[in-house]
Amino acid sequence: MRFALDAGHAGFGVTPGKRVPDGSMYEWDFNSAVIEKLSVKLLTCKGVSILRIDDPKGRIDVPLLERTDKANDWKADVYYSQHANAFGSGGFNEARGIETFVYTSRSPKAVSLAEAIQRNIIEATGLSNRGVKTANFAVLRHSRMTAILQEGGFMTNREEAKLLKVNSYRETIAQAVFNAFVSHFKLESTAEIPIIADKPKEETGSIIIEDFIQFGDKGNEVKAIQNQLLKSGFGLPKFGADGKFGSETLSAVKAFQKTFRLTVDGIVGPETKVKLNEASKKDQSKAIVPYPGQLIRLGFRGKNVERIQRAVGVTPDGIFGPKTEAAIKDYQKRQGLEVDGIVGPITWNRMF
Numbered sequence: 001m002r003f004a005l006d007a008g009h010a011g012f013g014v015t016p017g018k019r020v021p022d023g024s025m026y027e028w029d030f031n032s033a034v035i036e037k038l039s040v041k042l043l044t045c046k047g048v049s050i051l052r053i054d055d056p057k058g059r060i061d062v063p064l065l066e067r068t069d070k071a072n073d074w075k076a077d078v079y080y081s082q083h084a085n086a087f088g089s090g091g092f093n094e095a096r097g098i099e100t101f102v103y104t105s106r107s108p109k110a111v112s113l114a115e116a117i118q119r120n121i122i123e124a125t126g127l128s129n130r131g132v133k134t135a136n137f138a139v140l141r142h143s144r145m146t147a148i149l150q151e152g153g154f155m156t157n158r159e160e161a162k163l164l165k166v167n168s169y170r171e172t173i174a175q176a177v178f179n180a181f182v183s184h185f186k187l188e189s190t191a192e193i194p195i196i197a198d199k200p201k202e203e204t205g206s207i208i209i210e211d212f213i214q215f216g217d218k219g220n221e222v223k224a225i226q227n228q229l230l231k232s233g234f235g236l237p238k239f240g241a242d243g244k245f246g247s248e249t250l251s252a253v254k255a256f257q258k259t260f261r262l263t264v265d266g267i268v269g270p271e272t273k274v275k276l277n278e279a280s281k282k283d284q285s286k287a288i289v290p291y292p293g294q295l296i297r298l299g300f301r302g303k304n305v306e307r308i309q310r311a312v313g314v315t316p317d318g319i320f321g322p323k324t325e326a327a328i329k330d331y332q333k334r335q336g337l338e339v340d341g342i343v344g345p346i347t348w349n350r351m352f
């Protein structure tokens with residue numbers, strides 16, 4: 001089997017615009033890392049050869065026709081192109097999830113492989129499923145073999161951009177794609193690498209990517225999540241951290257997701273875990289800030305408004321607008337305080 005592997009674009013700013021909006025990562029960095037990991041895995045399989053058709057150093061944006069010519073001339077059986085998604089006109093936004101593309105002809109071989117890849121990635125990451133789609137992309141149009149273009153998350157979504165930069169997330173994507181190749185083409189891997197079970201360890205210890213936790217689950221992981229919810233200010237008044245994911249935990253998770261603008265599905269997947277980690281740690285290390293001595297309300301500006309915004313999960317711009325007011329009301333409701341959207345001494349002291 002011959003796999004032509006393509007990390008989309010080039011790095012180092014060579015391809016204009018293909019980056020996280022804040023400039024913290026080029027799309028190629030993600031694409032290339034996944035392709036590298038996938039290459040290593042594929043080369044453990046009997047009878048598999050690979051050809052990398054982008055510039056592996058990321059310095060040249062190899063023209064698309066040149067990429068497909070290389071794959072065609074080499075008589076590849078599969079063309080796999082890795083990308084990260086973007087939406088909108090340059091800023092961060094809410095578009096999210098995983099999608100996998102085949103050419104508009106919908107060749108049955110390509111569709112079934114794309115479906116396996118899509119399914120594996122969704123299972124491994126817990127991210128939103130945008131499905132298998134068709135597109136008239138040049139690399140799909142000009143390649144004469146089964147061709148797939150995979151979009152492994154949105155650079156323009158703050159949460160997903162964070163994941164795209166994490167080594168273990170890249171490993172998860174590579175493993176999911178590899179597993180799809182193995183089952184689809186009945187490949188035989190000679191190395192002792194896990195093909196089904198995939199629980200990569202995170203080096204920094206701050207993000208753990210594993211199965212998602214949801215309603216009905218029990219055990220220490222549930223308890224850990226409940227403790228993080230409590231530390232982040234999301235109450236579990238009836239049952240506390242009892243290790244059982246019941247309806248009280250479900251509503252707390254949903255409230256948490258709403259506050260942090262995540263998909264409100266009540267399932268603790270990678271994105272929610274990242275936020276829970278952050279939010280609960282932030283709370284522990286928070287310095288006690290004395291009440292500034294005046295009611296803080298709609299129309300106010302400044303450092304204290306920023307502090308409040310951080311506490312309630314609103315983008316801290318220091319301007320107390322209607323969004324901040326709504327978030328404060330949510331917070332007050334969760335905390336069992338009087339719900340007026342104004343930060344007085346009681347709300348302030350609960351927050352800080």
Ligand SMILES: [Zn+2]
Pocket residue numbers: 008009018027083084085
């Ligand atoms: Zn791309």
